[in-house]
Amino acid sequence: MKRALNNQYEQLYEKLKGYVAMMNFRYINLCIKADPAALISVKVNVEGTEKNLEQVAMTAKKDDYRFWIVPKFDDDKVNICKGIAKVHPEFKQSEGSFKVEDIGENANGRDVKYIELTMPDVDDNRHDALKDAVDVIYQECKALMEAAVNKAKAEIAFLSVGESKEDVDDIKNAVDKLNKSCEEHRDKLRDKKLQEIEEAYQNWLSRIVK
Secondary structure, eight states: OOHHHHHHHHHHHHHHHHHHHHHHHHHHTSOSSOOGGGGTTOEEEETTEEEEHHHHEEEEEEETTEEEEEESSGGGHHHHHHHHHHHOTTSEEEEEEEEEOOSSTTOOOEEEEEEEEEOOOOOHHHHHHHHHHHHHHHHHHHHHHHHHHHHHHHHHHHHTTTSOHHHHHHHHHHHHHHHHHHHHHHHHHHHHHHHHHHHHHHHHHHHHHO
16 A cells, blocks of 8 residues: 555544544533633733743632632732633632641641632523534534545545555545544534533523522
8 A cells, every 4th residue: 555545544534633622622612611621721921921820820620610720829810810811701700718727836827819710600691602602613623524534535536546446445444434433523522512501501590490
């Protein structure tokens, strides 16, 4: 088999996996539950230099719908809040503190301040908007994948001239198997996100009915 045929498969593999990974990242940023990956894009201005959130604060999940962000330096708290709001203006921000006991006979303990981020409710309006966004992102990913597969198949057909039927069938079957696997993964991610939306929506409905 020509190396060029195998290269086409490897390039397609990277493209399809990348498209599905990007779709998943975009779904993560349609925030419903507190997923740490949603904070990856947050940048914090520290004395004129942009830093990643993990460089200036520690992050922990309080529960499925809340984060605690603990600044390493209190002076960065305002800019941390600004950085988060820029990426996720929908997060509700509040402040709190907890006491940490110091080690030693004369320890008095100290207050550690944190920022609490609460995910927004999935109410009627947000429920519809989220479902629409999920579909748009899905359709964009699907179109990119189909275009990549069609292009790869065309290139393989061109490069297959002179190759044995067995080798040609092998590479075609490998492409079809890869495409099916990525399609299944893509569809599972969509279905999982839609289920997450519905669960949060039902939680909101149950609260307003009481």
